[in-house]
């Protein structure tokens with residue numbers, strides 16, 4: 001199974017992943033001009049039960065004319081166990097988008113069932129599958145869920161911190177103490193199996209300092225980017241999840257140093273007073289590749 005959204009040679013920026021409610025025509029339109037790396041066109045939490053069918057048609061039409069350009073487009077379906085899930089997944093399978101995001105996953109079996117459904121619905125092998133990590137059971141089963149990627153189209157995890165807060169009976173605080181176990185467990189499983197990992201949303205739309213701090217924490221933990229709920233959050237996420245000038249300068253210096261004839265074949269060198277190993281070269285090459293991809297997306 002090709003892993004379209006997970007090619008390490010062609011890293012795809014996912015700094016900002018904006019949820020766009022499928023029932024909001026204005027938002028679907030506005031998203032065409034927003035600088036988000038990815039759009040998650042939502043049929044689940046952001047859409048009321050009586051609006052689900054219309055939202056499904058609105059999303060089908062919105063993606064039909066390919067107006068979202070280079071942005072990665074992912075449709076968040078309702079779960080297969082709901083009355084809307086099958087129709088959502090059938091639409092997503094034939095909509096020509098980059099991926100589907102499925103909520104309320106609890107075990108590897110769920111991933112395989114969704115994968116089978118998408119295959120039976122005729123989905124292209126290029127259609128990626130992301131799943132929400134938002135239930136305590138998913139956190140406890142996270143390795144098995146990630147391992148299901150070996151034989152399915154699973155390529156990514158998206159943290160659902162609002163649902164987790166509710167299910168854990170946890171109190172959200174600025175340091176996200178109650179979520180650190182879940183965030184780190186999902187991140188470790190994602191990295192162990194080569195999956196994309198996107199952090200949860202920040203609900204306080206008017207608090208940019210708080211958003212910056214939470215993006216910074218997500219980046220330190222290792223996430224590729226953050227899910228967002230409002231256009232005003234895009235710039236902050238893009239900035240914080242981009243490699244900084246200092247990081248890029250260092251990465252380029254590492255790449256150049258290992259390319260010098262006198263360093264050929266060496267596993268470890270000294271650069272500006274620091275020990276640098278071949279593993280740092282890999283990190284540096286990835287950073288430069290992400291920067292190239294960000295510039296390409298912006299052009």
Ligand code: COA
Nearest residue numbers: 018019020021026027028030031042045046201229230231
């Ligand atoms: N995606 C695209 N456009 C959006 C948007 C989004 N998530 N949120 C707001 N906009 C647009 C509005 O349509 C409006 O467009 P306009 O300039 O053409 O009129 C503009 O941005 C300003 O919106 P604003 O008036 O500030 O937002 P609001 O107060 O009407 O809505 C929310 C606030 C939270 C209800 C809305 O941002 C939203 O629905 N966000 C997504 C929620 C979601 O998806 N939740 C599920 C995942 S956690």
Ligand code: MG
Nearest residue numbers: 045103160163
């Ligand atoms: Mg949810």
